Structure formats: C-alpha cells, structure tokens
Amino acid sequence: MNDPRAKEPRNHGPQVGRSVPRKETHAKLTGTAAYVHHLVLPGMLHGKVARSRVAHARIRGIDTRAASALEGVYRVLTAADVGKLIPDPHYGPAFHDQPILAIDKVRFAGEPVALVLAYDPHVAQAAAALIEVDYEPLPAVYDEVEAMTSKAVVHEVLKPAGTFPDLKHLAGKRDTNIALDYHLERGDPAKAFAQAAHVFEHTFKTQQVLHLPLEPFVSLADPADERLTIHTASQSPSFVRIEIARLLGWPENRVRVQVPFLGGGFGAKLYIKLEALVAAAALIVRRPVKIALTMEEQFYTITKHAATLRIKSGVDSAGRIVARECEVWWNGGAYADIGPRVTQKSGFTAPGPYDIDNVSIASYALYTNLPPAGALRGFGIPQLVWAYESQADMIARAIGMDPLEFRRKNILREGRPQATGTPMRDAAIGQVLERLAQRMQWQAPFDRGSGTVRRGRGMAIGFKASISPTTSVAIVNVSADGSCHLLCSTVDMGQASDTAMAQIAAEVLGMPAERIAVVHPDTDVTPYDMATLGSRSTYHMGHAVKRAAEDARDKLLALAGELGVPPETTPIPDLFKKKYGMQAGNVIGMGSFVPAYAPTDHATGQSSNVTPYWMIGATGVEIEVDTETGVVTVTRMINVADAGKAINPAVVDTQLSGAAIMQLGFTLTEQMHFSEGQVTNPSLADYKIPGMLDLPAVIENEAVEANEQAGPFGAKGVGESGTFGVSPAIANAIEDAVGVRLTSLPITAEAVYRALRKAAGRPLDDE
Template sequence: MSATKASHAIGQSIPRLESRDKVTGRTEYVHHFVLPGMLHGKILRSDRPHARIRAIDTAAAAALPGVFRVVTIDDIRTVIPHPYYGPAFHDQPILADGKVRFAGEPVAVVLATDRHIAQQALELIDVDYEELPFVENEIEALHSDVRVHDTLKPAATFPDLKHLKGVRDTNVALQYRLDRGDTEAAFASADHVFEHSFKAQPVMHTPMEPFVAVADMRDDRLTLHTSTQSPSFVRIEIARLLGWPENRVRVKVPHLGGGFGGKLYIKLEALVTALSMLARLPVKISLTMEEQFFMVTRHGCTFRIKSGVDKDGRLVARRCDIVWNGGAYADIGPRVTQKAGFTSAGPYDIDNLTIRSSAVYTNRPPAGALRGFGAPQTAWAYERHTDIIARELGIDPLDFRRRNLLRQDRPQATGTPMTDAALLPVLDRVAQLLDWKTPLVRSEDHILRGRGLAVGLKGITAPTTSVAIINLYADGSCGLYISTVDMGQGSDTVMAQIVAEELGLDPASIRVINPDTDVTPYDMATLGSRSTFHMGNAVRRAAADVRDKTAALAAALGLPEGHNVPPSELLRKKYGMQAGNIVGVGSFIPDYQKPDPATGQSQKATPFWGIGACGAEVEVDSETGHVTVTKLVSVGDIGTPINPRLVTAQLSGAAIMQLGFTMTEKMDFSDGQLTNGSLADYKIPGLLDIPVSFINEYVENTQGTGPFGAKGAGETSSIALSPAIGNAVSDAIGAEVTETPLTPETVFRAMQSASRADRS
C-alpha cells in the first residue's frame, strides 16, 4: 500500500456521504419498505393500567372482509413457546399474556392486506378484563402491595443479575450500590449538611420516523427489515426466541429517521417475527406517532441527595438515593440504574460516598435508554443541589464548583481516575461565554433575570465490542462493512473519514455498507456515545490490517520495501487480471474492570468520560412564571473532533432536545392513562423555542485511547443543560425549583411558596 496520503481526512467538516439522498427525499427508511404479499398488522392496546385478561373475543374482527387473521398470545405460543424477551430481564411478553401491566400494552394484532381494514377491525375485538389495583409512582411502588410482576426473570446475558432470578414479592428489579469511605461518619463531623429531593418527569424520544419493522419468514430463515439501533442484538435475541442458530436470522437496517436510544434491543421485532411465522407471509407493523408513547420512554425519577461540607466549602460526604420509574417492563432500565448511579454524585472530589440507585417496576409504559442513560436526570439533582449549597454558604456557584471539581487523574466515585476529562476547561469556558463575573441587569417591569451554569459527567457502557471489515476491491476502491446504524448522527461519514485517513483515500469515495447481519460484522449497538470511540477504533484496526495484508502481498510478490505499487496493481499481479480482494478486519473492546459487587469500586469503570457544561440566561415573568431562555451555552469535551461540523451538530441537537425535556415535555398520566400522547399535546421544541443566543462549542482535548484523540459526543450537551436552566430560574426568582419541566405554573408555584415563606 502506498504510504503517501492523498488526503488529510481527519478534522475536516466534509458533508454527510448521503447528503444528496437526504435533500432529494430518496433516503431509504424501513418506513417505506414493502414486500410482495406483505400483510399489515395493527395493534389492539390495553385501555387498563393493570388487569387480568379473562377472555379475548376476536370472532367479529376475524370475520370482517379483508382481515387475514387476528392474533393473540395463544397463537404466538404455537410458534414461540416461551414468548418473553428483554435485554436485562426476560419479562416482556410478545403480546399480553393473561395480564396487562400498563395502559397501552399490546393485547392482540389484526393482520390485513389493507392497514385501514386492520385498523377498523380493532374496534370489533372484545377483551374481558378483571381490573387490578395499579401503582404509578416509583416511591409508592417501593412499598406497595401491588406487584407488577410475580417474580424477577433476569436474562442470562447479564451475569451480574443472576442472583435476582426467581426473587418474589418486590417491584425493585435491581439496586445498584456504591460505597466509598465512611459517609455517615463524615456527615457527623461535617460543618454543614444539606439535603434536598428532586424529581424528573417521564419523556419520550419521538423520532420523526416512528417505530417500524418488517419480518419475512421463510421455511428455514428469517429476514427482518427494522428501524433498530442494535441489529446484532436483534439477531441474537430473535435467534434465542426461535431456538435457531444466528445464521438463520438476518437483520437489515437502512438509515433511521432518528433513534435517540428508543430503537434499541427488541421493540417490534419479536412481534413481527411471530406474526410472519403464523401468516407464512411478510408482515409489517408501522406505529403511529401516538403509539410510540407506549413503546419506550425515558425514566422519571426521584432523587434524594445529601451532602456534608466543611468550613472551607469543601464537599466531604455525599449520599445519593435514586429511585427510577422503570414502567411495566425492565427494558434496559437496570443498566440505566447502574450507569447513571455510578456518576450520580457528580463531578466532584468527595472522599465519602454512598449511592443507592434502584430500578422499580410500575404500571406505566416501559422506560429505557434516552440520550444520556439517566445522566441528565441525575445531573438535574446534583447540580441544582450544588447551587443551593453554594447560595446558602454565600459562595459564588462557579467558585464552589471549581473548589470541589475532580481534577485530572483524581479518582471518581468508583475509584476510576479522571483521565482525559476536561471538566475544568468546559466549566471555565461556559463561565466565560456567560460573562460570569459581570453582574446581570436584574429586573425591569415584570421581568426577572437570572443566570446559571452546571457541569456534569457520564460513564460509558462497558465493556462492549465493535468489529469492522474493510474490503479493498480489485480496482483499489473499498467498502466499509460495519453494523453501526446511522440514525442521523453521521457515523457513516465519520467512519469513512477514518478509513480515508488510514488508507490515503478520499472519504467521499468510501462505500459504507449499511448494517446487514449477513454481511456486516458484530457491533454491540449504536448507543451511549460509543460508536466513534469503539467502532472508530475497530475501523482503524481494520485499516491497519488492510495495510499489513497489502504489505504481505507485496512481499510475497517479491517487491522491495518502499515500493510504490498501488494495491490494485498488486492484486492484478497476483491474479493476472482485475480480481481478488484484500480484506482487513479489526475489533475493539476497551479495558474494563468489573466493579466490586459490594462497593462498586473499579479502577477502570468506563472507557472514557463524557463531559459537558452548560450555561443559561433566563427572563421570568414575575406575574405568570413564564420562562424565556434568552441565552443557552453548551460546551463539551469531545476529545479531538473527526468532523467538527458533525460533532457541533450533535452538541447543538442534544442541547435542543434537552431544552425540550427541561421546559415543555412531559408525559401526563391520569388514573394510569397517558393523556397527552400525540405531538398536539406533547410539545417538542420547534424553531420558536430556540434561544436567540445559542452557542455550542467544544474545548481542545485528546482522548488518549480514542481514534485520533476522539471520544463520543451524542449525549455530551444533554448532561448539564437542565440544571443550568434551573439554576438560572432559581437565580431569577430567588426560590428553588426542584422538578422538571419548568412550566410557567411550576415556576409560579415556586415563587408563591417562597413569598409565603418570606411572609411567615
């Protein structure tokens, strides 16, 4: 291989490879996928939050002209005898099995050639329910007599959950524990002790392409076309359900119309697989936007946090008690509980720590991963807590943070050192962009102004594996085979830039093959800011392997070192014509040390640290509580950018999404029923919601173990944004806000209770 590099691809803001397709409307999504003879499935959903199913009468629906078949769990058992799935617990039935555990749970499916007919037939299905008491609140669920599940059913794939198998009489799926030092003794000797409680609300991903999957079951093989972020997991889990080897299940994923953590693990795939087996025809299920709210949500939580501070304003002890509302099925909630748990004490240097983080079942739609794996909810609590402490001690919130921040290589709560973590630079840059030391013009007329900042961290799911294949074709052009899913973040482009840099090619000439488990190798999933780091490293190794094999080929052909013969010529020399391939393979799994089960301690708990700081200026209407965010600043540590524009777009996009979770978005429930499950009533940010001053930046840093110094960036600005705004609001109104979203009424009530407290 020629050592001369045709381009310097790293650090270039090249446009996305698929740009033309996206602006011309020709991008391939499963949304539009059709197969000959394909049936459409429509789902009948439970209208009860918790009930036993006495009987399901499907006769009238089945008799409707155009209906192919109506399917319940009894039918599904004939093809999948043990129809339960899930990444952490095998607790979720493919369709309700004798019981429904949340309002919105799938109970039956109508198959028809016309989806309108399937929809109409749903109204003809009669379900006889025996209602059961239900529990919605996570704190109540800890002690409630209502049991969402009779026993816990951990999946074998997570060895650390094995001890939970068969546990009865609890709604707690898992409790994560971390202990460091002697927290109670440190509280006893602290000069000041503060304790506060915070809440975060359930929200939803709302990708613009709603969940969709197509199963095409033939006699001995299955092909799934699905909008998933985790094709490799889907294949493994579906093969497990069917008792098949992996090579009879093929999962194909084109581009996704957004994912954000929602389209992970098994969503519609098990259901369409069973339906296609029963129908012996291809089956497609496309959810509506409204139905998406019943698929997966982000955890609401209650977080009680207690801190001890010494006379110098140093944090000496902290206790975190977090209860996560996991909904009716665990999904990946136990991992959220663990991963968010271990950073829930925040980015501070505290010797004495106790963390208890519990995943709790309730009769709500299941909660799973959403851009941050719980880190944003925990940062909402610990960074609001930080501001309240600073205010009560009369210390500037920035100075208080700087005094306590974890410095380079200091041990975090787990004992893992803060390597390559630019905590102080991101915080200082936010302060600079806010002009922190210059006083604000406080108020005029009925406007109250305030300013706030916050900083946070996130651990990365570990240990996980990525595998990449680069196939150099006979003319010297190449294809990159990876199972990373490009759902808008730009992974195809970034990976092509890495190949281009390593092999001296033009990034736009690299063909990235979309995930197809028959073709592309294993990747754990596209989640948790892991792809640039893990797959990026794997792709680099695959490119090195191509270079090694090319060199070996040249040596075998008797060429001297330092030759200048391109690979296409080497192949031509070997095969006598334009033929053959040079295939490079690379795989990557980061160093990892399993935390001690008793204390949570580990010297290598995360492959890298996600680091972000945010700042906000707000105007609050003193008469109504209405908040206008006038300035929003987000500064991330993303290592060294591979594509600066794409990485900035990730920072900006995550910031706006988190702005929605902070200001407007909330799944409202009444008597166990979701009351605002559509975009008419669940308000995601639009153009008018973007602050007039909106700044997204990254600081200079190098992730030593990352490809070209890069680290993941998809969640960086999600982490600390809510508390930055919350701190600004509290600064403006002189009262504490403790729960999101910061609706006008929430803020108005905080102002009212503060003025009542002043009067009394």
C-alpha cells in the first residue's frame, strides 16, 4: 500500500530509526482502506454457519429440509457434500484434526455443522436456525488437568500433520487427550531441591479469553477459470495457499490467496479459519461464496489457552534460585490449531529469564471440549510470565528480599545458557529491568494510601524466543523512474509492517520510505512468508527485504558499471534511460531468509541454538485498591522492552502500549464464561474489553537503547513484548498494597475482595 499524498522529506537522511508516518494514513483516516469485509463479487452467495449446540456428541442425523425449503436458500451443505469434493477434509497446522464441517461427531459447542448459502445473508441466517441435528451426547471434558486422565476422549486417534518432526511420534496414538508432551531436563533438579535452603511450590491459573479483532473473520472464495482465488482476512496467506492446495490435491499455483488490510489479527487469523469452508462451498456450487462471521461467532472460532501452571523453586540462603520445576497444562480446546507449538516453543521458557542450573519442565497440550485455542499475542508467554513473575515476588517476600534485588540476583546475563542450553545473546534483560526500576523510582519512598484506599506497586519481567526456524522471501522491483515496489507477504494488520518494511528497503536503496510502494499479499505475486505472527516479521521479513533491496542495489551498481557511468551519483532514471533508450525496464532484487536453528533434543529439550533472538518485556504498575469493594485501579503503567534498534520509534511505542492495554483486559476484565461447554457471554456486551475509561491515568513506554547484532539494522520483534509483565505486575502490586495474593486470572474486584475478607478471618457467607 502506498500513499500517493505522502510528501517526501526534502533531505531524507537515514530511514531506519525515523518515525515515518504510516503509509496507509490517508486511506485509514478517510475510511477508504480496503478490507475483505467490503468485498463483493458478482453472483456472490453468502454463507451462514449452523453450529453445534452441544459440547460433545455423536451426530445421529442432520435434518436440513426446513432450511432448504426456505424461500431464497440456494443450497445447504453438510460434511457429506464436502466429502465428495475433498475425501479427507481435515486441516490444521500441527494436526490434521479439524473437519471443514463436523463429521459424525461434534467436539465443542459452536462447531460448524452445516453451511447455508443464499444471495441474501438474512435468509441464510434464518435458514441456519432451522437446521435440526439429532445428537447422541457423549461425556465431555473441559478442564485441562482433568483432560490428562479423563475417560472422555476428544479425538479417538491423533493425526499429526507431519510437517513438524517433533510431532511424528504421536501419529496414530489412541485414547489420549494429550496432543503433545514436551520435556526439558537440565542439571540435577532432585539433588538441588534437596540441598536448597527454601523450596516454594505454587499453582497458578489463567482463563480462556479471545482475540476479538473488530473486523471479525471473513473469507471469500471465487472459483473462476479452473482455479480458486481466496480473498481472506488472514495473517498467513502462504500457509492458506499450501493447505488449501493440499486439501484439494492441486498444485500451489492453482490457488491464489489475496489479503488486503486486516481489521486486527492478534494471532486469531492464522492458518486455516474460514478458508477451507469457503473454498469447498465455492467449488461445490461453482459460484463465489463469502462467509463473514458475526462478533458472536468469533467466540466459537479461536481463543487463547486457559492454563494451569505449577511451579516449584528451590532457593539458596543468598536468594539464588538453584532449581526449578515447571508443569504446564494448556487447555487447547477441541482442535489443536497451533497449540502444540505453544506447548513446546513457549514451554521451554517456563523457568523465566533466570539463570538456573537445575531445571525440569513438562508442558502438555490438551484436547478438551471447548472452542479451540491458538496463539494470542505472546504465544503462551503471558501465561508463563503470570506464573513465574508472581512466584518471584512471593519468594522475595518470603525470604525478606526486595523483589527488584531478587530479580537482579537471578536474571540471565549475556552469554549465560538459558534452560535449553542456548546462550543468551543481545538480550537486554538487565538493562530493561534497570530502566523499569529507574522509571518507577523503586528506591524512593512511595505513598501507600490510607483508609479504604491503599496503594501498591509491582513489577514483572518476561522473555520470549522467536518461533524458529521460519522462512521469509521478498522482492524489490525498481521501475525506470526510480520508484520502487516492495513485494512481500507480511500482512499489515495494524502493526505498520508496510511502513517498517519500506523503511528497511529505503535505507538500503538510499531513498525516502515514501517512494516505496508495498504490494499487499497476493500469492500469485508476492513470494512466500511463513506468516505474520510471533513478532517475527521485523526480523525475518526485515532480513529478506534488506537482502532483496541489497540485491537490487547491487544490480543497479552493476548496471552503472556496465554503462560506464559513476555508480553513486547517477540518478536511477538515467541508468534505465541509458540502458533502454527510453523510460523502460525493471531491476528486480530478491532476498530470502531462514535463520540458523538447532532442533531441541526430544528427551532433554536441549539445543545449542533454539532461537535467532530473544524478546524482553517488563511492566511496572502503581495501583489503588478500594478495600471495601476490592476494586483495583491501575494509576500508572510503565512498559519497557528490548526491541533491538527501533526501525520506527513511534510505532514501537504504540505497539508496547497497545499490547500492554490488551493484556490489562486479560488481567482484569476479560473472561469467557461457560455452561456445559457453551459460551454464555459471546458478545461485546457481556465480554468486556478495555475502553478509554479503563486506561491507567499514566502510561509510559520505553524501548531501551539496544542492538540485535544479527537483526536487520539491529532490529527485532516487539509486537508481543508489552503483554509479558502486565498480569503479574498487577498481582504483585495488589499484595504490596493490601497483603493478599491472587493466583488466578482474571483478577476481578470480587476475587480481591474475597481474598481480603479471608485474610481478615471473615470470609464471605458463601465460602
């Protein structure tokens, strides 16, 4: 996307490190930006999904007669219809476990059972409500810990996708809900626990929440010309193409995936969501089909893992953590989605950013009869940080050490091995911690409030590895007038990747970022990218873009040499004119990137190179607690991160506070409620995300002065770092203010109030 109105700066200077206005500014401020939401094709049918009303059942029959008979209904589809087109219609990034429409059985309330197609979406909606399904109920399991041993089994047999080596051993495994168990062993934890001066063991819980982008899921498939074009609000166009081609048994080049702007993603719009259903429907009826979900339906599509986390720490008399044992149970819901990756890729950071010689980790991905869980802005990290940073304060308090001092004493320093054995490189953990402490004036006296309003403060720091190894490819196309196209499949869902990528290319080519037009993902045109997820784009695609721009630059220099003109001073248009005799031709640069990676050992979880870079995020809060009601008000929130060198400082700032405010919702107000597996609050009226009045009065963000040596121009990812520390910082501040410890999210006013009453020896009547 390029903004033709953007004025180029006269003396453009360096492009990296400049707060370039977003390229889509004009389009977004005037409402003209393109989203799939708006797309209409001639002859298009609207699809509305009929969903399961029970959590776990065998399907005895589906009666579509009333729906089909409704005036205006074009067609009603069930799994039987899909099966004629796609013999094995199961998809998923880690397991091929999710059917396009339920086959023989439903595994969660809200699962798609049938699809109604009509020219009028109101008709399709009305008809979907007329579909009757005869269910034979099955015992269901909802809790992740119970799922370990439950007699209720969600999937009879495990079907790993085969693309991940560490899942292969699970193929064909029966009668288990454990989709993946990941283990890490380092040192001799048993011995170290025996010798520790203090041993602490706590269990923490997080709740199921969801992404809730304001543009709900939407996909449109067009089966024209013996191929299939899918317009979709997706963070992973390349994956969609590959997976749809696999399902259809087609070559990749018969499937075209186009993605304009996304109205938010946060990890929801990854892998396959509506694309397989819309593709199957369009091919069956030979017409364009659009499915646009409602806000309610997002609750049945993808969520964030609820988790139970047990963490046991041995500490010596000097306050050093000498051993840690972590057990994590991830509630993955009815389909694995990317849960097994969360289990492993986040699981290995469960001991926190601490230097601990003896570590044991077990991390389990579990199937339950709830809506599926995937990746949400942090890939499991916020759940882990919730546990280990809550416990950090609990330990410090118990041994009489200042929480900042305890962290200082234990954090991983540069070059020290992380639990996997991979040495820490360019991970500014200490620097982030110190900047946070300085901004909080940690050593200064603090007003603790009085009467019924008590004040407290807390901090927390977390870290994350990048998902590795993953590939990005980019193309830079220089036109004869010297303007430039950048082709890459990174999806701009609000994180300003178009602008950042243009800045990287511009830096190499010595031109202002405004001169570079970014072509939005179109798999016929833009090259492969693994996906826009996990704060990977700046580093991975950034590298690919840098290489593509360098390739183009080198070709321009070679062209100058060939033409015998001064390479550094000849304007680009003059090169083309001299070469072709007129304004004609292109110079095309290509770049691709995949980082080095050493796989983890299956038994010990050890690896010499588990990630190309580390992301560090810390949050400090000041809060007030109303002791008569338990209401917690965050009055000040400070977010500090290591983003390497910021490509666009203004955008980095916005990413930090945006992530932190989102996590504030996951900490205080957001929770999916269930009754027998059915979501009981599937709307913005009953599921409460933060609004303007919920913000802390003061929010400060800082990206520390840092440099990722292996990153493009020293940069690395930052989209998730703001989420890491928020929840435990608030729980730590609550204990600081009123002396009670909350170990489950969300921290509702009622939970705080109940804890206060219990601590005072006067528990509420119903306890």
